[in-house]
Amino acid sequence: MSDEISGRGDPLKSLQLLWGRTEAPRRGPKAKAGVADLVSAAVAIADAEGLDAVSTRRVADAVGISPMSFYTHIPGKAELLDLMMDAVAGEVLKDRPVFKPAQWRANLSRVATDYRDFYLAHPWVIQLATHRTVLGPNTFRSADVALSAVEGLGLTDLEMDRVLNLVLDYVHGAVRNAAREKRVKELTGMTDAEWWSRVEPFLETVDFSPYPVLSRVGKTTGETYGAHDPEGAFAFGLARVLDGLSVFIEEKTAKRKR
Amino acid sequence: MSDEISGRGDPLKSLQLLWGRTEAPRRGPKAKAGVADLVSAAVAIADAEGLDAVSTRRVADAVGISPMSFYTHIPGKAELLDLMMDAVAGEVLKDRPVFKPAQWRANLSRVATDYRDFYLAHPWVIQLATHRTVLGPNTFRSADVALSAVEGLGLTDLEMDRVLNLVLDYVHGAVRNAAREKRVKELTGMTDAEWWSRVEPFLETVDFSPYPVLSRVGKTTGETYGAHDPEGAFAFGLARVLDGLSVFIEEKTAKRKR
DNA sequence: GACAACCTCGTACACTGTAAATAGTTATTT
DNA sequence: AAATAACTATTTACAGTGTACGAGGTTGTC
Numbered sequence: 001m002s003d004e005i006s007g008r009g010d011p012l013k014s015l016q017l018l019w020g021r022t023e024a025p026r027r028g029p030k031a032k033a034g035v036a037d038l039v040s041a042a043v044a045i046a047d048a049e050g051l052d053a054v055s056t057r058r059v060a061d062a063v064g065i066s067p068m069s070f071y072t073h074i075p076g077k078a079e080l081l082d083l084m085m086d087a088v089a090g091e092v093l094k095d096r097p098v099f100k101p102a103q104w105r106a107n108l109s110r111v112a113t114d115y116r117d118f119y120l121a122h123p124w125v126i127q128l129a130t131h132r133t134v135l136g137p138n139t140f141r142s143a144d145v146a147l148s149a150v151e152g153l154g155l156t157d158l159e160m161d162r163v164l165n166l167v168l169d170y171v172h173g174a175v176r177n178a179a180r181e182k183r184v185k186e187l188t189g190m191t192d193a194e195w196w197s198r199v200e201p202f203l204e205t206v207d208f209s210p211y212p213v214l215s216r217v218g219k220t221t222g223e224t225y226g227a228h229d230p231e232g233a234f235a236f237g238l239a240r241v242l243d244g245l246s247v248f249i250e251e252k253t254a255k256r257k258r
Numbered sequence: 259m260s261d262e263i264s265g266r267g268d269p270l271k272s273l274q275l276l277w278g279r280t281e282a283p284r285r286g287p288k289a290k291a292g293v294a295d296l297v298s299a300a301v302a303i304a305d306a307e308g309l310d311a312v313s314t315r316r317v318a319d320a321v322g323i324s325p326m327s328f329y330t331h332i333p334g335k336a337e338l339l340d341l342m343m344d345a346v347a348g349e350v351l352k353d354r355p356v357f358k359p360a361q362w363r364a365n366l367s368r369v370a371t372d373y374r375d376f377y378l379a380h381p382w383v384i385q386l387a388t389h390r391t392v393l394g395p396n397t398f399r400s401a402d403v404a405l406s407a408v409e410g411l412g413l414t415d416l417e418m419d420r421v422l423n424l425v426l427d428y429v430h431g432a433v434r435n436a437a438r439e440k441r442v443k444e445l446t447g448m449t450d451a452e453w454w455s456r457v458e459p460f461l462e463t464v465d466f467s468p469y470p471v472l473s474r475v476g477k478t479t480g481e482t483y484g485a486h487d488p489e490g491a492f493a494f495g496l497a498r499v500l501d502g503l504s505v506f507i508e509e510k511t512a513k514r515k516r
Numbered sequence: 517g518a519c520a521a522c523c524t525c526g527t528a529c530a531c532t533g534t535a536a537a538t539a540g541t542t543a544t545t546t
Numbered sequence: 547a548a549a550t551a552a553c554t555a556t557t558t559a560c561a562g563t564g565t566a567c568g569a570g571g572t573t574g575t576c
Contacts (some may be wrong), residue, residue, distance in 0.1 A: 011457050166432075248501065
């Protein structure tokens with residue numbers, strides 16, 4: 001277990017599949033299932049039961065082929081994961097919003113919340129995103145739209161890249177907290193409250209005097225970490241990030257005017 | 259494969275192990291290996307070969323006991339992962355720096371870079387940190403120290419929590435990018451350059467016209483994503499985050515003076 | 517009809533986490 | 547000293563994983 005890597009194996013084969021560059025077979029029987037079927041079945045399983053429920057056998061079974069037939073269509077599990085990532089990447093910023101440079105703050109807000117909703121809809125993406133970027137069409141498209149949120153501000157290309165990465169890095173980090181609650185709940189069948197009610201009696205027996213600040217702050221933020229407000233925390237962090245970018249961008253444009 | 263969860267199973271057993279609350283055995287033979295041996299062996303394996311090289315059998319073998327003897331000391335793999343996390347958490351902010359409130363910016367900088375170095379030293383932590391927080395002594399200690407970086411600024415406890423979380427969320431997200439390169443390199447034996455040299459010929463055959471912004475920006479940021487400057491990107495993002503916090507904190511303290 | 521291309525499948529191997537039963541070791545109790 | 551309870555260690559076993567290999571069936575082209 002633990003970490004199959006998305007982006008290993010022959011990178012070329014992955015790319016060909018991502019871009020649909022596999023030439024149509026001229027002979028042979030018609031395939032019962034295509035790559036798209038396998039991928040969407042895998043995504044459905046991951047959405048419903050988490051990433052570790054996705055096995056090549058399960059996926060093959062879901063589309064009605066035998067375990068090993070899976071490998072006729074996709075060379076290995078790593079490639080399947082790449083394809084899954086790119087498949088769902090099509091959902092983010094789906095309507096291709098038109099961004100006006102003057103409203104960069106609203107633009108980035110939109111990008112951030114869209115990515116956040118996306119991660120929450122497919123929490124398994126967060127796990128896979130620990131690996132290499134998938135170079136697929138949908139991933140490219142969403143990156144293109146996201147970058148265009150900071151287009152026309154007088155930033156250099158490198159700055160645009162960094163600004164966007166800052167926002168997305170923050171979103172990723174912030175969503176982790178909300179997403180893992182969801183995952184743990186599903187996998188353990190325990191709600192957060194149940195879990196804490198089991199843990200709390202023990203915590204009351206530990207000596208918190210070596211952690212004075214944590215113990216005070218922890219109590220306030222809700223029963224020593226128990227109650228979260230992910231929504232509020234996300235909004236708070238995003239506002240700070242945008243404030244920080246505001247300082248940077250304002251200074252940039254002020255210089256340009258001189 | 260994919261995702262064992264750190265924080266499942268009986269939460270109490272995990273906590274007892276984390277806090278060394280297992281009473282010393284009164285009878286029976288002396289154990290060949292203790293919990294600490296198992297955990298440090300596991301950490302060594304994870305550091306050297308990645309998280310997926312850590313199996314209960316491997317760990318048992320490393321300390322010289324038979325596979326199933328592992329379970330005499332630790333109830334399952336989930337608990338092992340919790341213990342691993344807390345074990346290495348002892349390394350972050352090890353010297354317990356004394357933070358002066360007036361220098362909150364330097365303080366948070368220190369916290370951020372310390373966590374960054376920590377993640378880079380143990381990239382597998384990033385994968386596991388997708389799950390629930392480990393309630394262990396070392397984790398508590400590092401959280402306490404980190405929180406004290408923003409102590410005495412006139413922030414409420416909730417604000418302190420959010421400020422710190424913002425910084426740590428960003429660090430986590432930013433480090434991901436650097437850490438995954440390291441991991442992919444180790445696991446595939448391919449350097450980033452090798453990997454890109456294989457991928458590039460293909461990318462040149464794809465039509466980038468649907469992604470005008472990405473294609474332009476990508477080219478500038480280095481061979482369409484090829485060359486990174488993680489160091490620079492990290493510094494850039496952190497500076498923006500701190501700028502954003504500066505706005506918030508300054509406004510706060512200004513109000514207090516009134 | 518022959519052949520090559522292609523899909524599907526059964527078997528097999530090395531690995532994983534861990535349940536269950538058994539055997540061996542030690543300190544306490546009788 | 548013998549019995550017992552508590553504890554560690556080990557063997558065997560099972561269901562699950564990814565996937566290599568090879569055999570067999572199906573389709574289009576020559």
